[in-house]
Structure formats: C-alpha cells, structure tokens
Amino acid sequence: MMCSLWRGTLLTLTSSLNRRVFQCCRQLGRSYNIASCMPEAVAFQGVSDHSGLYKFSVNESDRFWGAVARQRLSWISPFHTVQNCDFSQGKIKWFEGGKLNVSVNCLDRHVQTCPERVALIWERDEPGTEVKITYRQLLELTCRLGNLLKRQGVRRGDCVTIYMPPCPLAMASMLACARIGAAHNVVFAGFSSEALADRIRDAQSSTVITVNQGVRGGKVVDLKRTVDQAVQNCPTVQQVLVAMRTENTVPMTDRDVPLEEEMMKEDVVCEPVAMDSEDVLFLLYTSGSTGKPKGLVHTQAGYLLYTSLTHRYVFNYHDGDVFGCVADIGWITGHSYIVYGPLCNGGTTVLFESTPVYPNPGRYWEMVERLGINQFYGAPTAIRLLLKYGDEWVQNYNRSSLKTLGSVGEPINTEAWEWYHRVVGDGRCPVVDTWWQTETGGICIAPRPADPEAEIVPGMAMHPFYGIKPALLDTEVVTGDGVVLQSAQFPAFLRLRLALCYNQYCPLNCATPLLGFFFTGDGAHRSKEGYYQIIGRLDDVINVSGHRLGTAELEDVVVCTIIIMFGLGVYVFVVLKKAVMVEEDVLAQQLREMVSRSIAKYACPDFIQVVRCLPKTRSGKIMRRVLRKVVERNTDELGDLSTLDDPDSVHEVIRGHRRLR
Numbered sequence: 001m002m003c004s005l006w007r008g009t010l011l012t013l014t015s016s017l018n019r020r021v022f023q024c025c026r027q028l029g030r031s032y033n034i035a036s037c038m039p040e041a042v043a044f045q046g047v048s049d050h051s052g053l054y055k056f057s058v059n060e061s062d063r064f065w066g067a068v069a070r071q072r073l074s075w076i077s078p079f080h081t082v083q084n085c086d087f088s089q090g091k092i093k094w095f096e097g098g099k100l101n102v103s104v105n106c107l108d109r110h111v112q113t114c115p116e117r118v119a120l121i122w123e124r125d126e127p128g129t130e131v132k133i134t135y136r137q138l139l140e141l142t143c144r145l146g147n148l149l150k151r152q153g154v155r156r157g158d159c160v161t162i163y164m165p166p167c168p169l170a171m172a173s174m175l176a177c178a179r180i181g182a183a184h185n186v187v188f189a190g191f192s193s194e195a196l197a198d199r200i201r202d203a204q205s206s207t208v209i210t211v212n213q214g215v216r217g218g219k220v221v222d223l224k225r226t227v228d229q230a231v232q233n234c235p236t237v238q239q240v241l242v243a244m245r246t247e248n249t250v251p252m253t254d255r256d257v258p259l260e261e262e263m264m265k266e267d268v269v270c271e272p273v274a275m276d277s278e279d280v281l282f283l284l285y286t287s288g289s290t291g292k293p294k295g296l297v298h299t300q301a302g303y304l305l306y307t308s309l310t311h312r313y314v315f316n317y318h319d320g321d322v323f324g325c326v327a328d329i330g331w332i333t334g335h336s337y338i339v340y341g342p343l344c345n346g347g348t349t350v351l352f353e354s355t356p357v358y359p360n361p362g363r364y365w366e367m368v369e370r371l372g373i374n375q376f377y378g379a380p381t382a383i384r385l386l387l388k389y390g391d392e393w394v395q396n397y398n399r400s401s402l403k404t405l406g407s408v409g410e411p412i413n414t415e416a417w418e419w420y421h422r423v424v425g426d427g428r429c430p431v432v433d434t435w436w437q438t439e440t441g442g443i444c445i446a447p448r449p450a451d452p453e454a455e456i457v458p459g460m461a462m463h464p465f466y467g468i469k470p471a472l473l474d475t476e477v478v479t480g481d482g483v484v485l486q487s488a489q490f491p492a493f494l495r496l497r498l499a500l501c502y503n504q505y506c507p508l509n510c511a512t513p514l515l516g517f518f519f520t521g522d523g524a525h526r527s528k529e530g531y532y533q534i535i536g537r538l539d540d541v542i543n544v545s546g547h548r549l550g551t552a553e554l555e556d557v558v559v560c561t562i563i564i565m566f567g568l569g570v571y572v573f574v575v576l577k578k579a580v581m582v583e584e585d586v587l588a589q590q591l592r593e594m595v596s597r598s599i600a601k602y603a604c605p606d607f608i609q610v611v612r613c614l615p616k617t618r619s620g621k622i623m624r625r626v627l628r629k630v631v632e633r634n635t636d637e638l639g640d641l642s643t644l645d646d647p648d649s650v651h652e653v654i655r656g657h658r659r660l661r
C-alpha cells in the first residue's frame with residue numbers, strides 16, 4: 001500500500017524548477033564538517049552532511065531523538081524509552097521514564113553560565129521604549145510568580161488561563177506554570193469575552209492571569225474589563241491575578257489579586273517540580289481559519305526538544321543572535337519561537353507588543369536596526385501589507401544585522417517572497433518559508449539555511465525537518481495534487497484529546513481509512529528533487545473543467561493583493577494596492593489575461609470583486625470559508641466567527657457581492 005501511495009504522488013513541478021534558485025549560504029562546493037553544524041551528529045556513524053543527517057533521523061529515529069534529547073535537555077532523571085507510539089490507537093509517548101522541568105531548561109541552566117545575558121527584549125508599543133530582561137531577572141520573576149501561584153492554591157496538574165498581551169510577566173507566567181507543574185492556557189488578548197469564557201471553561205481554570213489594560217498601535221484596550229465579563233460565566237474561576245501594564249486603575253473585586261504587589265512579597269527561589277516527559281505543558285487553540293478552533297495539548301519533553309532543535313537549525317540561530325519573532329504569544333508561533341525554542345537555546349528573544357504599521361509602515365525595520373535583530377520571523381499577511389507601502393519604508397533603516405528571514409501561517413506568494421528577499425534582506429538573507437501547524441508544535445517543512453549546500457526555491461517550503469516523514473496522497477487518481485500526511489512520529493506532535501480525530505483520513509480511492517497517518521488538511525506538490533510546495537488548504541482546492549486548482553497557485557499569478565475563492569468556478573476578491581485607481585472592467589480584463597497566460601484558460605476567474613479588506617482571523621489569516629459562503633449565498637451559515645478580526649470586513653464583502661449580482 002505504501003508503494004502505491006508514493007507512486008501516485010511522485011509529482012513533477014516543472015514550473016517551479018524553472019524558477020530562480022537561491023543558495024542558502026555561498027559556500028557551495030566547500031567541504032564542511034557536519035559536527036560543527038550539529039554536535040550531536042558526531043555520534044551518528046557514517047553521517048557527513050545534512051542530507052545524510054536527515055536520512056539518519058528518519059531511519060534511525062530512536063537513536064537520533066535519543067541522542068539529541070540527551071544532548072540538548074537537562075534531565076532530572078533520564079528516560080528509559082525514546083518513543084512508544086501507535087498513532088492508529090492515538091498513543092504518542094516520548095521519553096518515558098524521564099523527568100525534567102521545562103523552566104529549568106529555559107532559565108536556570110543559562111543563569112548558571114551567563115546570568116547577565118539578555119533573555120528577552122520587550123519591544124513595547126512606543127518605539128524606543130524597549131525593556132531588556134536578563135536570564136537572572138527572568139528567573140527571579142518566574143520564581144516569585146511560581147511562589148505566588150502556589151500561595152494562591154494552584155497545584156501540579158491545574159490549568160491556568162493567561163489573557164495578557166506580549167509582556168515579560170506573560171512570559172514569566174507561562175514559565176511559572178511550567179515550574180510548579182501547572183499547565184497554561186494562553187488566550188490571545190484580542191479575543192472577545194465569549195471566546196475567552198469558552199476557553200476558560202474548557203480548561204476548567206480556577207486562576208486567570210491578566211493585565212489592567214493592553215496597549216497596541218497607540219490605543220489602550222481594557223483587557224481586565226473583558227476578563228470581568230468572561231468570568232461571570234465561568235463558575236470555576238476563583239481568582240484573577242491582575243498585572244499593571246498602564247498606570248490607570250481599574251475596578252478590582254474580592255476575586256482580584258494585584259499581581260506585582262503580591263509577587264514582590266514572594267521569595268526569588270522556587271523549587272522546580274520534577275515533571276514526567278508526558279505531563280501536559282499547555283493547552284492551546286488553533287486559529288479557527290477553517291472552522292471552530294480546536295483546543296490542543298502539548299507535553300513537556302518532546303515539545304521542548306523539538307522547538308529548541310527547529311529554532312536552532314531552521315533559522316540557523318547561533319549564540320549571541322537576537323531572534324525577532326513578531327507573532328503574538330497567544331498563538332503556537334509565539335509559544336514555540338518566542339518563548340520555548342529560543343529560551344531553551346539560551347537565546348535573546350524579542351517580544352513585540354505593537355503592529356507592523358505603528359507608528360508607520362517602517363516599524364519592523366526601524367526595530368531591526370535599533371535592536372540589531374539577526375533572525376526575523378513574520379507572517380505573509382504583514383509582508384503583503386508592507387509591500388503595498390513601497391520600498392522606502394524598508395530602505396530608510398539599516399538591516400545589515402539580518403541573517404535569516406522567516407515566514408509562517410499562510411502560503412507566501414512569489415511576489416511577497418521576492419520582495420522580502422530582495423528589499424528587506426537586500427538579496428543576501430535566506431528566506432525560510434516554514435510550514436507547520438498548532439498540531440505539530442514546531443516547524444515540519446522548511447529550507448535548511450544551516451546546510452551550506454542547500455538551495456531555496458522562492459515560494460517553496462522545501463525540505464522536511466529532521467525526523468519528519470511527509471507523505472503525499474492523491475485524493476483523485478487523475479491528478480498529481482497531494483494531501484500532506486505524515487506519520488505522527490516526531491516528539492512535538494499533539495497529544496491526548498483530539499489525536500484520534502486526526503488519524504482517520506480516508507482518501508477517495510481507498511475504501512478504508514489509512515490508520516497511522518495524520519491528515520493535515522493541506523495540499524502540497526513534491527518536485528522530483530524532493531522539494532515541497534504547499535498549495536493551500538484542501539478545502540480551497542476545486543475542480544474546474546476537470547483540473548484541480550489550489551488557491552496558492554492562482555494567487556501567485558494574480559499578484560499578491562488578490563485573493564481567490566471558489567463557488568462552482570473561480571471567484572476573485574481583489575484588494576488594490578495603496579493609491580491604485582483602476583476601472584473594474586479593465587482590471588477584470590487584465591486579470592483574465594494574466595491567468596490565461598500563466599496557468600490556462602480554464603482557470604480564468606468568472607467573477608471579480610474589489611474589496612477594501614478581507615475577513616481575517618485575529619492571527620491574520622484569510623477566512624476563505626467565510627468568503628466561500630458569501631459567494632454561495634449562504635450568508636446565514638457563516639460558521640464560527642469567534643476568531644474573526646473585523647466584522648465590518650464581512651458586511652462589506654456581502655454588500656459588494658449583492659451589488660455584483
């Protein structure tokens with residue numbers, strides 16, 4: 001069966017192979033020592049380069065993960081079994097027998113070697129007001145908070161909900177939970193009181209940690225008020241710890257505890273709890289792009305190991321670098337690549353409180369210059385937005401510190417990729433398009449800038465990470481499109497709760513579900529070189545005149561500001577670049593010619609609608625399912641909108657669609 005699966009998906013992608021290919025480093029042809037890139041590799045006999053290392057990691061999975069886990073993590077007691085997984089039964093266990101504490105791995109061991117190294121730079125909303133916190137200070141904050149949580153009755157196994165903007169106390173709260181053995185449930189601090197209440201109830205939290213107010217894009221947001229509304233419908237909540245982000249006082253009740261005041265009464269030493277590898281580290285929800293958000297669980301050792309390893313190798317992070325991931329800590333990207341990965345590696349991580357356009361569209365790059373950021377990790381939605389404002393906003397600032405540029409969250413179209421590479425990175429920084437999900441905990445497919453021989457094709461996610469075995473599976477025999485499926489045997493894969501819902505994928509040409517595979521919901525091509533290109537969500541792939549089309553492919557052609565949805569045919573939503581004035585008829589004609597030339601006549605859009613903006617999740621992803629419902633005239637069935645960012649965007653799309661009809 002495996003053979004036929006693989007045979008069915010050996011795809012050729014001639015168009016992408018004709019594209020320009022970028023070298024990750026300009027060292028091609030020079031010999032290099034794999035052990036200088038990955039010290040663990042010394043133990044892997046016969047491995048001399050990154051490709052060999054990848055093969056070893058999948059063929060000798062136990063030896064690979066066992067060695068890196070022993071090398072990279074500090075264990076209180078060693079594990080006896082590397083992995084014990086049977087995905088068809090929903091069983092995923094890593095490093096059984098091992099005990100460790102995640103906060104010790106992220107803090108104490110670095111305090112022993114470099115206490116004054118900056119652990120985090122809090123890039124506050126107003127440019128130039130950043131705050132630097134050393135490893136010693138972050139450990140102190142964490143311990144005081146851990147002691148306060150214990151005093152307030154939080155015990156090992158409890159789940160604490162954190163509703164805070166990116167700030168040091170939010171990070172310390174996550175680490176304090178890890179220190180005392182509680183799980184955390186971080187909720188993005190832009191969610192409504194109903195969405196927050198849902199998540200508090202699901203986690204059965206008795207403790208919520210929040211701030212009086214948030215500050216973002218020059219605006220003050222009353223976060224405590226949202227918590228007050230939410231907890232009215234959460235009978236489990238007994239206390240709300242309130243930190244002060246602004247100087248404004250907010251109404252406090254008997255349930256509320258002033259965080260800073262109370263934690264200052266606590267000791268700076270807090271004994272870390274020895275946690276089992278498979279104890280829960282946190283609960284987190286997906287973005288809600290395709291439906292109701294799913295609450296997922298990640299555990300201690302495997303998750304920490306995987307985020308540390310991917311942070312080091314996908315971004316080519318080295319000691320002393322400043323790592324700037326501009327996601328919010330409320331998403332998995334923030335958990336893995338602001339908090340756990342960088343801190344486990346003793347890195348300096350940036351915590352970004354603002355927006356890409358505050359106070360102007362040069363914000364990111366001004367910050368890169370001021371903080372000396374070496375790796376910048378952002379989302380295509382922001383790149384596309386900034387591209388519209390023109391190159392000057394980037395070129396005004398010195399970006400010579402940059403070494404790697406990362407992208408995550410959605411497919412990055414070629415125009416945005418090229419701009420990121422050419423303008424932001426001055427054509428010298430590898431762009432790593434990283435494909436992964438909340439479910440996978442860490443990056444699964446990405447280029448390998450740490451490999452001096454690796455190349456990058458614009459718009460392609462390129463290689464599976466060490467230990468990852470992607471499988472592409474045809475949904476229909478006629479085409480070469482694939483579903484990314486992978487065996488879930490890598491340490492950061494989601495645990496418990498939903499694992500069983502994901503292992504039942506039944507392709508159209510098979511009678512029974514393929515047990516043991518994880519259905520990601522995304523489609524991908526694989527070139528004959530073995531490079532992967534994500535083509536978008538499978539829900540968004542349609543069959544036009546017998547040809548299967550993915551959104552990413554079409555959007556790539558019709559230029560970055562345009563998004564496409566499908567009813568029975570192709571429906572294009574257009575967001576014009578700033579200051580562009582064009583007659584809709586002329587635009588429609590031009591778009592049809594472009595698509596016809598670059599893909600084929602059958603792919604030409606049937607309808608074109610110009611809109612001011614598109615409905616997006618609060619993490620910036622386009623909610624295509626909402627657009628699809630509008631096009632299908634099912635506006636009564638828009639589905640779960642709890643993660644929708646701007647409700648007006650939907651109303652405008654509906655009004656425009658009615659006019660078109």
Ligand code: ATP
Binds near residue numbers: 286522
């Ligand atoms: P939900 O699962 O609730 O519908 P979501 O899938 O958007 O929401 P996340 O886990 O935050 O929730 O996002 C993972 C998804 O984001 C992937 O499945 C994929 O569709 C998309 N994605 C992430 N990175 C990339 C990338 N580099 N290229 C293309 N798509 C990506």
Ligand code: MG
Binds near residue numbers: 437
């Ligand atoms: Mg998803």
